[in-house]
Amino acid sequence: MTDATQNNADDNDLDTTIYDELPDAPPKKRLKLSWTGKIGVAVVAFWLVIVVIGPWISPFHEADIIGDDSFMGIWTSTEGEGVHILGTDYLERDIFSRIMWGARMTIGISVLATLLAYLIGVTAGIAAAVKRGWIDMVLSRVNDAILSLPTIMLGLLIVVALGSSIPILIGTAAIIYASSVFRIARAFGQEIMVMDYVESAQARGETIWWIIFREVLPNAAMPLATDFGLRLVFVVLFISSLSFLGLGIQPPAADWGSMVRQNLEGLQYGSLAPVWPALAIASFTIAINLIVDDISAKSGGDLARKMIS
Amino acid sequence: MAELFEIDNLQIQARKEDGTPIPIVKGVSFNVKAGQVVALIGESGSGKSTISLATMAYCRPGLEFPGGEVRLHGKDILTMEPQDQRSLRGNNVAYLAQSAAATFNPAITIGEQVTEAAVLHGTLTQEEADRRAIQLYHALELPDPDLLGRRYPHQVSGGQLQRLMAAMALVSGPDLLVLDEPTTALDVTTQIEVLKAFKKVIQEEGSAAIYVTHDLAVVAQVADHIVVLYSGEIQEQGPVDQIINNPQHPYTKRLMAAVKPSPKAGMGDVHDEEHDRVVPNIEVKNMTAGYGGIVNGKPVITVLRDINVKIKNSHVVGVIGESGCGKSTLARVMAGLLPAAKGEVYLDGNRLEPDLKNRSREELQKIQFVYQMADTALNPRQVIGDILGRPLEFYRGLKGQERREEVANLLRLVELPVEFETRYPSELSGGQKQRVNMARALAANPEVMLCDEVTSALDSIVSSNVIKLLKKLRAKTGVSFVFISHDLSTVGSFADEIVVLYAGRVVEQGPVDEVLAPPYHPYTRLLISSVPELRVGWLEDTMQKREMAVGIARGVEITDTGCPFYNRCPIAIEGTCNTETAPTREPSPEHFISCHRTMEEIEDIEKNPQQILHGFEVAAPGGDKAALAAKPV
Numbered sequence: 001m002t003d004a005t006q007n008n009a010d011d012n013d014l015d016t017t018i019y020d021e022l023p024d025a026p027p028k029k030r031l032k033l034s035w036t037g038k039i040g041v042a043v044v045a046f047w048l049v050i051v052v053i054g055p056w057i058s059p060f061h062e063a064d065i066i067g068d069d070s071f072m073g074i075w076t077s078t079e080g081e082g083v084h085i086l087g088t089d090y091l092e093r094d095i096f097s098r099i100m101w102g103a104r105m106t107i108g109i110s111v112l113a114t115l116l117a118y119l120i121g122v123t124a125g126i127a128a129a130v131k132r133g134w135i136d137m138v139l140s141r142v143n144d145a146i147l148s149l150p151t152i153m154l155g156l157l158i159v160v161a162l163g164s165s166i167p168i169l170i171g172t173a174a175i176i177y178a179s180s181v182f183r184i185a186r187a188f189g190q191e192i193m194v195m196d197y198v199e200s201a202q203a204r205g206e207t208i209w210w211i212i213f214r215e216v217l218p219n220a221a222m223p224l225a226t227d228f229g230l231r232l233v234f235v236v237l238f239i240s241s242l243s244f245l246g247l248g249i250q251p252p253a254a255d256w257g258s259m260v261r262q263n264l265e266g267l268q269y270g271s272l273a274p275v276w277p278a279l280a281i282a283s284f285t286i287a288i289n290l291i292v293d294d295i296s297a298k299s300g301g302d303l304a305r306k307m308i309s
Numbered sequence: 310m311a312e313l314f315e316i317d318n319l320q321i322q323a324r325k326e327d328g329t330p331i332p333i334v335k336g337v338s339f340n341v342k343a344g345q346v347v348a349l350i351g352e353s354g355s356g357k358s359t360i361s362l363a364t365m366a367y368c369r370p371g372l373e374f375p376g377g378e379v380r381l382h383g384k385d386i387l388t389m390e391p392q393d394q395r396s397l398r399g400n401n402v403a404y405l406a407q408s409a410a411a412t413f414n415p416a417i418t419i420g421e422q423v424t425e426a427a428v429l430h431g432t433l434t435q436e437e438a439d440r441r442a443i444q445l446y447h448a449l450e451l452p453d454p455d456l457l458g459r460r461y462p463h464q465v466s467g468g469q470l471q472r473l474m475a476a477m478a479l480v481s482g483p484d485l486l487v488l489d490e491p492t493t494a495l496d497v498t499t500q501i502e503v504l505k506a507f508k509k510v511i512q513e514e515g516s517a518a519i520y521v522t523h524d525l526a527v528v529a530q531v532a533d534h535i536v537v538l539y540s541g542e543i544q545e546q547g548p549v550d551q552i553i554n555n556p557q558h559p560y561t562k563r564l565m566a567a568v569k570p571s572p573k574a575g576m577g578d579v580h581d582e583e584h585d586r587v588v589p590n591i592e593v594k595n596m597t598a599g600y601g602g603i604v605n606g607k608p609v610i611t612v613l614r615d616i617n618v619k620i621k622n623s624h625v626v627g628v629i630g631e632s633g634c635g636k637s638t639l640a641r642v643m644a645g646l647l648p649a650a651k652g653e654v655y656l657d658g659n660r661l662e663p664d665l666k667n668r669s670r671e672e673l674q675k676i677q678f679v680y681q682m683a684d685t686a687l688n689p690r691q692v693i694g695d696i697l698g699r700p701l702e703f704y705r706g707l708k709g710q711e712r713r714e715e716v717a718n719l720l721r722l723v724e725l726p727v728e729f730e731t732r733y734p735s736e737l738s739g740g741q742k743q744r745v746n747m748a749r750a751l752a753a754n755p756e757v758m759l760c761d762e763v764t765s766a767l768d769s770i771v772s773s774n775v776i777k778l779l780k781k782l783r784a785k786t787g788v789s790f791v792f793i794s795h796d797l798s799t800v801g802s803f804a805d806e807i808v809v810l811y812a813g814r815v816v817e818q819g820p821v822d823e824v825l826a827p828p829y830h831p832y833t834r835l836l837i838s839s840v841p842e843l844r845v846g847w848l849e850d851t852m853q854k855r856e857m858a859v860g861i862a863r864g865v866e867i868t869d870t871g872c873p874f875y876n877r878c879p880i881a882i883e884g885t886c887n888t889e890t891a892p893t894r895e896p897s898p899e900h901f902i903s904c905h906r907t908m909e910e911i912e913d914i915e916k917n918p919q920q921i922l923h924g925f926e927v928a929a930p931g932g933d934k935a936a937l938a939a940k941p942v
Contacts, residue, residue, distance in 0.1 A: 196686040203644055203665055204703060204753075205673045218690035 033294050040290030047284050051107050054100035059085075060093075062101035063252035067092035071263075071271035086276045089263050095273055099280050102254035107284060109170055109249070110235045114228065116174035117235070121181025122224065126212055128182075129189025139182070146179040152241055159247045169248060173235050184227055188220040195219075222295070229292040233285040240281075256281050313517050314341040314364070314485050319377035321359055321368055321541075333372065334359055334541045339534075341485065346511060346518045348528040348549075350564065351538035352768040353739060360538070361487050361521045363387075365402045366394045381484065399426040403478035407490040409470040412477075413462040419473055420458020427481035438480055445476040448513050449506045466864050467632075468499035472506045479514055486511065486518040492527060494766075496631045496795045497839040502861045504530055504841075505852055523768040526568050526841035529553050530848040537561050549845055567769040568843045569798035572825050572836075591643065591676070591757050591789065592619045596652030598642045608650045611867070612638045613813045616652070620757065625783060625790040627804030627821070629797055629836065633865045635813040636793045637681075640759040643791065644678040656756075674704045677750035681762040683742035687734040693720075693745055694730035700752040715752075722785070723748045724778060740771035744778065751782065757789045764799060776803055797836050801825055809833050812865050812873035816891075819900030828911040830902045831878045835860040872905065880906055880914055 033041065059082055060066060067088035068078050077083045085096040124143075128136040146154070158172045192198060198215050206215075240257015242248030249255045259277035266273040321334035334356045341347045349357040362368060363379055366386040378385045381401060386394060398404075403426075406412050413422060423445075424438035433441060439458065446454035449472045462470060471491060478486055491507065492500040508531050511518050520531055528535055528549070535552040537544045537560060545558035556562050596616045599608025612635045620626045628636045641647040643654055645665030654661045656675060662668050680686035687696055697716045701707040707715055717727045723744040734742055743763060750758050760779075764772035776799060783790060794800050800807060800821075807824040809817040809832060817830040824833060838857055841847060851857055863877045871887040872878070878886065882905055891903040904911065 196680045196682065197688040199646065200678070200680065200686055200749075203646060203673065203678055204700060205665075205668075205670050206703070214691070215688055219688070221690075 033291075036290050037294030040287040040294065043283055043287035044291065047103055047107055047280075047287075050100055050103045054103050058097040058100040059083075060097040062093070062098050062254040064094065064097075065092050066094065071266045071269050071273055074272065087271065087273060089259065089273050090266060095259070095276050098254040098259060099256065099277055102256045102259060102277065103280070105249050105253060105255035106236060106239070106257060106281070109166060109173075109239055109255075110232055113170045113173035113239070114177065114232045114235050116170060117177035117181050117231065118224070118228065120174060120178035122185045122217075122220075124178070125182040125185025125187075126189045126216055126220070128186045129193055130208060130212055130216065136186075140186070143179050143182045146176070147183075151176050151238060155238065155242055156245070156247060159242065164247050164250060166249070169239060169242065173238055176238070177231055177235055181224075181227070181231065185220065185224060188223055189216055192216045192219050225295065226292050229285070229288040232288060236281055236285065312340040313343045313382065315378070315380040315383075316340070316360070316363070317378040317380065319360065319363060319379060320375050321356070321363060321372055322375055323372050330375070332541060334363070336377065337536075337538070337541070337543055338377075339536050339543070339546055341517045341519060341534075343484075343517055344515050345533045346520055346531055347534045347536060348520045348522065348532035349536050349538060350522060350525060350528055352523050352770050354540070355538040356541035357521050357538050358489055359541075361404070361489050361519060364485065364487050364519060365398045365404060367398070396430060399478075399483070400430050400432060400481050401483055402485045402487060403481070403483035405474050405478050405486065405488045405491050407493060409474045410462075410467065412474055413470060415462050417461075418458060419460050419462060419465070422462075423458065423473060423477045423480055426477070430481060432481045441480055441482075442476060445479055445510065446473075448510045449473075449476055450509070451476075451506075466499075468495065468502045468864075471495065471499075471503045475507055475510060479510065479516070482514070483516060486516050487521070488518060489521045490523070491520075493522065493524070497797070497836065497841075498631055498861055500527070500841070501839050501848070501851065501857070504848060505861075507531065508848065523770075524568070524841075525553070525564050525769070526843045526847075529843055529845050530841060537564065553843060553845060564770065565843065567773040569769075569773075569796065569840065570802070571840055571842055572797040572801040590619060590621050590624075590657065592655040593617065593639070593643065594653050594655065596642060596649045596654070598638055598647060598649040598651075600647075603650050606651065611650075611813065613642070613810075616815055618808055618815065618818070620789050620791060621806075623783075623787045623789055624805045625792055625803055627800030627807045628791060628793045628810060629795065629800050629807060630810035631795055631836075631865055633812075633867075634810045636795075636810055637761050638813075639810065640678065640761050640791055640793055643757075644676055644759055645673075646678065670704065674753045675756040677753050677755040677758050679747055679750045679758060679760045679763055682766060683734070683739065683746040686746050687742060687749075689734055691733075692730065693732055693734070693737075696734070696745060697730075697748055697752050700749060704753050719748045719752055722751065722782065738771075740767055740774060743767060743771075743775055747775075747778075747782070751786065751788075755788060757791065759791045759793075761793045762795070763792075765794065765796070772799070779803060796840070797825075798840050809836070812867045814873055815901075815903065816874065817900075817902045819897070823897055823900040827915045828896055828902065828908050829915070830904055831880055831911075832860075832874050835877070872903070880911075882906070 055062075066078060066081050067084060070088060070090045070092050072084055072088040074087050075083060075085060076087060084094050086099070087095055089095050089098065124139050128139045154176055155172050159168060162168050193216065198211060201211050201215050236257060239248055239255065240261065243255055243258035244261040249258060256277040260274045260281070263271070263273035263277075317338050319334055319337045320332065322330040322332045324330055337356075337360060339347065349360060351357045359368065359372065363374070366379065366389065368374065374387050377387075379387050381397070386397060389397070413419070420439065420442060423442045424433075424435065427433040427438045427441070428435050442458060443454055446457050451457055451469055451472060457465075465473065474491070488507070492503050495503060504527065511531075520528065522528055532549050534546070535549055536546040537552070537558065539560050544560045545552065545556065552561060556565055593616055596613060597607070597611060598613045599611040601609030603609075616639060618626070618639070628639060630636050638647060642649045645661065645663065645668055648663035654663070656672065661672055665673060694713075694716050697719050698712050701712050701715050716730055720727050720729055725741060725744055725748075729737065729741070729745075734745065737745065747758075747760075747763070764775050767775060779790070779792075780803060782788070792800060792804055804821050806819065807817075807821050808815055809824065809830060811832045817824055817833050825837070829837065835857070838851055838854065839861075859879050860877045866876060867873065868875070871889060872881070872891045875881050875886045881887070885905050889905070891905050893901050893903045894908055895901055896908045902908070902911075
């Protein structure tokens, strides 16, 4: 053993500069979107522009019944009015214009409703995870009750009772979807609450607000953002379903979901009328998911760490 | 004539986003002969695990083999068809991962999991595999080998599970066994138990093995040939005697220097009584603590019983014991993370509230807790500057420029570059993260730092650097430390006083030079004997000692009556030790030993070790006497 002790004493003479501690992981790359992510950003940006300026640049008003016929094909024209780029719908309205007007309804309402659902769900979910005890108990049981009701039935009830208006639609969708957000936020919150860095903050004497906003939420943000994309799609479909039943967005205002439903019969006549709004919904929701996938894949850093060790 | 296994100029690389290759393994060549154990040694990041996976023609996603050959029986396995590679894995080459707990499925019986691979590959039928498994359980000296296969993984100890993993790998009789850091995460005593079993089974099976580790002392016990790696390149290779006794390469010498010396009196630095600042003491009195709520004034699961510990001004107290002895619980009680069921914690004579929620901010500031795993102790979404800056702001009210300067000072104090301020924890190495972890505790300007196994998860070189840093910090700041570790040599080199915890009780306590010199408590003696020495043949010599055989074979059991160490003690007195609480003796001032044996008896046994055998046979329950009698003395 004298050897090792000897070496210990000699240790300071050894050249320490050559043998640095080897890094466990390469420096993390800053967020850079892949090409799929860039496509996603482009599509979402395009639709957001349409939301803002759609009604001004569309060739017709959403409620104008101007076509020669219902279910006209693409690039047909009506005497004295102009070209129907995507044809006309069952009420002889211009589909292209209605998609541009509908963007405002569909995207606007869905995004607002989903954001509101997140605000309610994440606040309550994280509060339940952090506070535990009776707060968790009460919130979780109320949430279970909401989750146990069929979403459409619950939506119908609220809308019938309170009347159909856009604020009520947004509120209804938000409350219904907040319950699923609550579950996810609570689960992530519980997972993070047992981490040493949270305990360390508690031991430091931090307030509950610091722990929620600085320790828990930043670490839950990425998985919650991934869920946001999915949830938004559900809200779009939920609003469309209500519209189909006549309780959602009231005609003649256009929204993509009801445009699909209303024009379904056109398929029998070989019309593509329901396909265009469906494509609009698909492009928007897929684009959101492309962005979310890209961010969550890049933010991991785990892959890089596994590669080098 | 081709060797059993040859690695020839092996290269492995990753790619950056723009496609430029990053070499990870840079042309490594070595051979493994039949029946030979080759050790790959290096710190984390040296590419040793990557090479060990290449022995199965496997590399982690994102890596590729640009060149070189890996030949088994003269055939290159890297260029084989995937289905041939698949039949090779587990059949010809078997791999043992580091963590047995993560390898075993808790819902399936051990027997099923051990035999699964061999049956799946069609090498053996289920009956043959079962018979072979039982044979291996015997060879690995596992308890109750005939019925062990019917148990579930949670029903055996960690060391037993680690050995079962060897059985799992060996069941189909592989040509080559790859062991990736199989003892790194274990206690010293468990490590010996596992090493001994591995060595025996490798010899009996006659299979070749590659043993991956960062610990030279462990390698000296098991390997025939050593390959020293740094940054994906071989620095030196040769027979074990040559590398251990006559290392040539400076890096090998550096690794040797990081091997911990045997714990003995006088190994630590002389404690300088002069400090820039003298902090008040912290004291724990008659404390009982545990988990699961309090029933009749006692916790449902009592972890610590009647603990009295005092940390004097600017002293370092090492708390030592195996896992499950309550070391971390003691620190958590002091920090207020776990309110004690009974007893008090005093800081500078003032009683502290048991729960940290009721402690004042000044009290919280004075006691800082440093977690074992820097990975989970640092918020991955905060940059280092914020992690260190928050306590500065929170406790000391520093803002803006002042805060920035103090963060830079802290980084310099723990010997990290100031640029790290803007980095995230994931961009740092394990040792660097541990330094940040300590800097955060220092940021509070504490009086006591509770360090919970801060070096246990680190490589030997990194951990010796961290200890050096701690010594400097202590000299500079005058902070008291409670240093928790299962590693006596680390504690011995750093602490002024040692508290030996066993099964939730203090069995020995005193100045470091007293504790590490005779008379020893039998448990302290077991711990000291268990620290591997950098010497070929140490394992065999140690296992010759009777007290080791008993101490290693059994684990920690928490008992309500008698001395908790009774079932592992070589000098236990039946009828006394298992029924009565041991008296506390004071062989020298401030040195306490709790033992039924008098100090004269203990010293006598030190001088005449054959008495240990006698004492043990009196104490041992019937079953173990037979098992021990079968072994040569």
